[in-house]
Amino acid sequence: xxxxKKIIAGNWKMNKTATEAKPIxxxxxxxxxxxxxCDIVLCPPFTxxxxxxxxxxxxxxxxxxxxxxxxxxxxxxxxxxxxxxxRDLYVRYVIIGHSERRQYCGETNEIIRxxxxxxxxxxxxxxxxxxxxxxxxxxxxxxxxxxxxxxxxLAGFTEEDLAEIVLAYEPVWAIGTGKTATPAQAQETHAYIxxxxxxxxxxxxxxxxxxxxxxxxxxxxxxxxxxxxxxxGALVGGASLEARSFVGIIKNACGA
Numbered sequence: 001x002x003x004x005k006k007i008i009a010g011n012w013k014m015n016k017t018a019t020e021a022k023p024i025x026x027x028x029x030x031x032x033x034x035x036x037x038c039d040i041v042l043c044p045p046f047t048x049x050x051x052x053x054x055x056x057x058x059x060x061x062x063x064x065x066x067x068x069x070x071x072x073x074x075x076x077x078x079x080x081x082x083x084x085x086x087r088d089l090y091v092r093y094v095i096i097g098h099s100e101r102r103q104y105c106g107e108t109n110e111i112i113r114x115x116x117x118x119x120x121x122x123x124x125x126x127x128x129x130x131x132x133x134x135x136x137x138x139x140x141x142x143x144x145x146x147x148x149x150x151x152x153x154l155a156g157f158t159e160e161d162l163a164e165i166v167l168a169y170e171p172v173w174a175i176g177t178g179k180t181a182t183p184a185q186a187q188e189t190h191a192y193i194x195x196x197x198x199x200x201x202x203x204x205x206x207x208x209x210x211x212x213x214x215x216x217x218x219x220x221x222x223x224x225x226x227x228x229x230x231x232x233g234a235l236v237g238g239a240s241l242e243a244r245s246f247v248g249i250i251k252n253a254c255g256a
Contacts, residue, residue, distance in 0.1 A: 002207040006038035006226060006254050007166060007233035009065055009127060009212065010240025011095060016044060018051040025055040027243035031251075033059055038233065038254040041065040041093045041127075042240075046081055049089045057090075065093035068101065069124065071114035083122025094119050095235075097129045097153065099172045109152035116153070120164050127166045127235065128153060129214070130193070134173035143192060150196055162201055167211045168235040169193060174215030176237060183224045186213050190230035219248030226253040 016024065021044050032040060043065035044052045053064050070080035086094060096119060097112035112128065119126045130149040132142040146169075154162065169189055171181050181189070190211050198206035213225055214235030225231055234253065239245045 004232045009041035012044045018048045021048040031247045063092040093125045095127045112153045129168045131170040170214035180216045187228035222249040222253040
């Protein structure tokens with residue numbers, strides 16, 4: 001089995017100004033400046049990218065991520081951000097297809113595929129989100145939903161493209177609700193995703209692709225979740241907005 005280094009990303013969503021971002025990053029650095037047990041990514045809003053980029057400029061172990069990218073390289077797309085603009089700020093990762101963007105911004109699997117392709121072409125590492133709603137879970141349609149998201153969202157990618165991608169499984173019913181999939185539920189779903197990756201793209205791709213869990217991850221449940229064999233990290237929402245809780249998740253999950 002391939003060794004997959006854990007990756008934990010903090011998604012700040014639409015929270016924290018550039019001024020507010022600086023002390024959080026400074027506090028994280030106090031604890032994790034030389035930490036190498038897992039890959040760490042901070043994803044602030046666009047307006048705080050410069051401040052966080054500057055704060056991280058002296059370290060190599062914590063990477064900067066963005067929360068979205070437009071599928072076009074440039075053009076008349078008012079309010080949008082291109083891959084080149086992100087790279088100019090030393091952004092390395094970008095979240096694509098978060099359930100909130102699927103729900104509120106109408107992003108389809110095809111749009112997500114286009115954005116992922118653009119990100120890879122722009123030297124960004126996509127964190128591609130997939131996941132089912134509560135209704136889809138309760139009606140036992142979650143496997144079909146995830147398969148469709150993988151088939152359509154990653155269609156036409158080469159093995160080299162896929163090597164750049166991190167998947168993030170987020171049960172939509174567990175985001176910001178306080179509900180969390182049990183470790184057994186999360187492992188079952190991650191194992192299913194990996195099986196589908198093998199069917200679609202080959203066993204080597206499936207063995208090497210990292211799959212994060214995202215859904216109310218906290219310091220007290222991170223270790224058990226990330227101890228599951230097919231869970232390779234976490235996409236952390238609310239708990240990443242406070243340095244102590246985010247550091248706690250990382251150290252509990254990956255070792256102090």
